[in-house]
Amino acid sequence: MMSDALHGLRRLFAIVFTADRRGVLTLVFVKITEATSLPVQAVALKLITDGVVEHRRALAFGGLAALALSIVMRGVCAAGSHVQYSVGDRTMIALSSHLGRAVNRPAGLELSENPEFHDRIVMLRDGIRMLPGAVIGIGQIVMLGIQLIITAVLLAGVHPAMVALPVLAVIWVWFAGRGNRIAFQAREATAEAMRLDEHLTDLVLSPGPAKELRIFGIEGEILRRAQELWTGSTRAILRGEWRGAALGLVGLTVFTFGVAGCVLGAVLLARYGRATVGDVVLVLNTALLALGQVAGIVWAFRDVAGGMRLVVHMQWLDGVAATAERIPPDVVRPPDRLRSGIDLRDVGFCYPGADRPALAGVNLAIPAGSTVAVVGDNGAGKTTLIKLLCGLYVPSSGSITVDGVDLTDMHPAQWRARIAGTFQDYVNYELLVRENIGQGDLRRLPDSSALTEAVQRAGAADQVRALPAGLDSQLGRRFGGAELSGGQWQRLALARGLLRDAPLLQVLDEPTAALDPAAERALFERYAAGARHAREQAGSVTLLVSHRFSTVRLADLIVVVSAGTVAEFGSHADLMRSESIYAELYRLSTRSYRD
Numbered sequence: 027m028m029s030d031a032l033h034g035l036r037r038l039f040a041i042v043f044t045a046d047r048r049g050v051l052t053l054v055f056v057k058i059t060e061a062t063s064l065p066v067q068a069v070a071l072k073l074i075t076d077g078v079v080e081h082r083r084a085l086a087f088g089g090l091a092a093l094a095l096s097i098v099m100r101g102v103c104a105a106g107s108h109v110q111y112s113v114g115d116r117t118m119i120a121l122s123s124h125l126g127r128a129v130n131r132p133a134g135l136e137l138s139e140n141p142e143f144h145d146r147i148v149m150l151r152d153g154i155r156m157l158p159g160a161v162i163g164i165g166q167i168v169m170l171g172i173q174l175i176i177t178a179v180l181l182a183g184v185h186p187a188m189v190a191l192p193v194l195a196v197i198w199v200w201f202a203g204r205g206n207r208i209a210f211q212a213r214e215a216t217a218e219a220m221r222l223d224e225h226l227t228d229l230v231l232s233p234g235p236a237k238e239l240r241i242f243g244i245e246g247e248i249l250r251r252a253q254e255l256w257t258g259s260t261r262a263i264l265r266g267e268w269r270g271a272a273l274g275l276v277g278l279t280v281f282t283f284g285v286a287g288c289v290l291g292a293v294l295l296a297r298y299g300r301a302t303v304g305d306v307v308l309v310l311n312t313a314l315l316a317l318g319q320v321a322g323i324v325w326a327f328r329d330v331a332g333g334m335r336l337v338v339h340m341q342w343l344d345g346v347a348a349t350a351e352r353i354p355p356d357v358v359r360p361p362d363r364l365r366s367g368i369d370l371r372d373v374g375f376c377y378p379g380a381d382r383p384a385l386a387g388v389n390l391a392i393p394a395g396s397t398v399a400v401v402g403d404n405g406a407g408k409t410t411l412i413k414l415l416c417g418l419y420v421p422s423s424g425s426i427t428v429d430g431v432d433l434t435d436m437h438p439a440q441w442r443a444r445i446a447g448t449f450q451d452y453v454n455y456e457l458l459v460r461e462n463i464g465q466g467d468l469r470r471l472p473d474s475s476a477l478t479e480a481v482q483r484a485g486a487a488d489q490v491r492a493l494p495a496g497l498d499s500q501l502g503r504r505f506g507g508a509e510l511s512g513g514q515w516q517r518l519a520l521a522r523g524l525l526r527d528a529p530l531l532q533v534l535d536e537p538t539a540a541l542d543p544a545a546e547r548a549l550f551e552r553y554a555a556g557a558r559h560a561r562e563q564a565g566s567v568t569l570l571v572s573h574r575f576s577t578v579r580l581a582d583l584i585v586v587v588s589a590g591t592v593a594e595f596g597s598h599a600d601l602m603r604s605e606s607i608y609a610e611l612y613r614l615s616t617r618s619y620r621d
């Protein structure tokens with residue numbers, strides 16, 4: 027535990043020092059000056075008192091000179107005090123960008139689906155806001171620590187037993203440290219409840235879910251649940267704070283007795299002629315000062331402990347992010363063009379924490395240049411299959427190979443750079459239209475003709491033309507821009523998925539649910555035309571997940587996924603010739619359209 031704390035403190039020091047070297051050095055100078063100014067003042071008062079009482083002019087003038095010095099030192103400290111804020115802010119900025127990098131490091135989705143990850147992120151986010159306080163706290167501890175050592179030396183000069191006072195200070199700090207830990211643990215235990223509270227409050231405040239909430243009349247109930255979570259968490263945090271404060275109070279009581287003992291001792295020593303009146307003034311000054319110094323250290327430790335816990339969460343995140351980064355030792359680059367295709371051999375996958383596999387025994391050979399439709403019931407495993415092909419998860423068993431190279435041997439980011447896609451839960455980026463589409467390939471964002479071509483292929487040309495500034499129109503009511511219908515947002519998402527030139531894998535996971543069947547078919551025909559171009563250029567494979575058989579039948583090959591495995595695989599004509607599940611589903615769908 028102690029070694030963890032020391033390690034955390036060392037890391038925190040290192041982070042602060044790296045973030046602002048010059049600021050830290052200035053801060054050290056300012057804090058040492060601040061630390062020595064008060065003891066200089068206490069000694070000055072002793073010298074002045076003894077000089078006046080004993081009629082020793084030189085002593086009194088020496089005391090006055092020391093007093094003047096202490097005032098100058100205090101002035102230097104006041105002038106330099108702003109440095110601690112800038113060091114704090116720079117550290118906060120450095121750690122925030124480190125956090126951003128760590129969160130983006132993992133190749134897959136496992137980490138973002140891990141509840142512990144989200145709890146730690148909440149604690150990190152809150153902790154980063156406390157960082158400037160932790161930096162100021164480090165400065166305070168250094169300064170007050172030096173002061174306390176000088177105090178101990180001065181007190182020992184009056185009587186050696188008074189050196190016990192700093193020992194009592196350590197006891198106080200220890201009690202307070204235990205108290206802080208209890209308070210922090212209480213706060214951390216509420217992280218999940220606080221996250222749920224945030225989610226529920228967002229639901230009520232965001233325009234998207236507002237319709238459903240109003241229709242069902244559940245805003246009140248959702249808010250009540252959020253309030254309940256917030257109240258429960260706040261109460262638990264307060265309980266922890268009270269218990270922590272009680273421990274701190276025990277330490278304070280012990281130390282106060284020590285201060286009283288020193289003052290009483292000095293008075294008795296003076297009474298029996300073993301100390302001067304100046305000594306009593308010195309003890310009064312320093313011992314009472316020490317009360318404030320240790321109280322300051324206790325408070326500063328609380329802020330620093332917050333920073334140290336932040337370091338612990340950061341290290342956890344760095345560790346799991348590095349593990350999840352999945353960079354193979356001998357990285358193989360994805361091919362420039364697909365020659366043979368993508369093979370799945372006996373692929374199985376179980377989501378972390380799930381009790382049964384989402385996919386098992388999947389065998390599939392997808393030839394280069396083919397367009398493949400994936401069909402199946404809800405929950406059959408279609409999206410999971412797509413996510414494995416995109417390298418967002420690693421199969422639990424079996425292998426996926428691209429032109430004979432195992433996907434796990436490829437750099438995940440390099441493989442993803444060769445994938446284009448639109449998913450059923452696409453994102454509505456409320457940016458400029460060109461930025462919304464440009465997210466599909468940032469390198470092509472400035473290329474208006476590439477954007478326009480993607481817009482045309484997605485069938486969104488008319489809707490973009492109707493906007494006040496075309497590609498440069500702002501989207502989203504909240505930002506003073508245009509609000510789009512569900513289908514219009516979806517067409518922009520499709521354009522985004524079409525922006526990347528000649529991808530090796532083009533994925534369309536039910537991206538057309540908000541389009542009518544005729545629009546979906548027209549879109550897929552345009553897609554197929556584009557796919558021909560990509561096929562010629564890069565041997566691209568296009569994968570389409572759809573429940574609409576009028577579109578599905580246009581694909582070269584059809585995969586029927588059922589209960590986590592591939593039940594059928596073949597062309598429309600082949601599957602229709604046999605008594606297949608596909609033929610049954612196809613007839614059902616065409617019949618329901620006729621009825």
Ligand SMILES: Nc1ncnc2c1ncn2[C@@H]1O[C@H](COP(=O)(O)OP(=O)(O)OP(=O)(O)O)[C@@H](O)[C@H]1O
Pocket residue numbers: 139377378380384402403404405406407408409410411
């Ligand atoms: N992130 C996840 N964590 C745990 N289980 C999941 C996760 N995503 C999906 N599953 C489970 O895996 C199974 C397959 O889900 P998948 O999303 O692949 O189905 P699907 O065929 O795409 O369904 P749909 O047609 O409804 O989109 C389901 O039982 C689902 O509950």
